Amino acid sequence: MSMQTLENVAQQWQTSVVESIINMVNAEDGDFGAIAKLSQAVNDVSSINKMIEFLCNHPQCKRAFEERPRLGNVDLQLLHQLPENTLGYAYANHMIKNNLTPLQGNFGDSNYQFLAAHLTETHDIWHIVTGCDTNITGEIKLEAFYVAQLYASRFWLALLTKNLLKAVVFDIEVSSKYMDALTEGWLMAKQAKPLFGIQWNTLWETSLEEVRNSLTISN
Structure with missing residues (x-):
């Protein structure tokens, strides 16, 4: 491939990323179609490989890529019967209260597919463990947490960028x-142990406080 061709490919990629972010700015918050397009645009192979390499420096994360833990079928009604101080109850209550169903990841054979699927199906658990709400400031706080815990996380950084641009355009x-939420999420993630790769379904009956303490998360 010629140098000119490589430059053209890079320029096309940059244009696609910018257009996707602009589309996100114009879209309603929570527009999953726009989010999917943004993900496709920003997740290049090079940065994903760097992210996987970074995560594998931690034994828990490396083991996850080897064993590929699944959340499995989640019975929210059953979890909702657990004691109210448990992780399982808190997760089920969060999902039921917000009329949500557990996200399903598209697991495949590659490390990239596992990375994407694992983050997808555990996203709402990260909400619970970090104490980040599902409102816009809570989402920004969690996005900053992801950026800090996942090296070269272009997707989560793009979501943060989208929210800051929305503030610039629509409501300064x-x-x-927003900056307070970003700072809180970033600092929380820096002091916390990695959340990636945890077998969460073995912790449903553990108290949420104990889970947070074990991960050095203060909320």
Whole structure:
């Protein structure tokens, strides 16, 4: 492939990323179609490989890529019968209260497919463990947490960028609130142990406080 061709490919990729972010700015919050297009645009092979390499420096994360833990079928009604202080109850209550169903990851044979699927199906558990709400500031806080814990996480950084651009364009008054949420999520992630690769379904009956303490997460 010629140098000119490589430059053209890079330029096309950059244009696609910018267009996807602009589309996200114009879309309603929670537009999963726009989010999927953004993910496809920003997740290049090079940065994903760097992310996987970074994660594999931690034994828990490396083992996850080898064993590929699955969350399995989640019975929210059954989990909702657990004691109210448990992780399982907190997760089920969060899902039921927000009328959500557990996200299903598309698991395949590659490390990339596992990475994407594992993050997808455990996303709402990360909400619970970090204490990040599902409102816009809670999402920004969790996005910053992802950026700090996942090296070269272009997708989560793009989502943060989208939210900051929305503040610039539509409501500058929320900028301080957004920056506070970003800072809190970033600092929380820096002091916390990795959440990636945890076999969460073995912890349903464990108290949420105990889970957070074991991960050095203060909320």
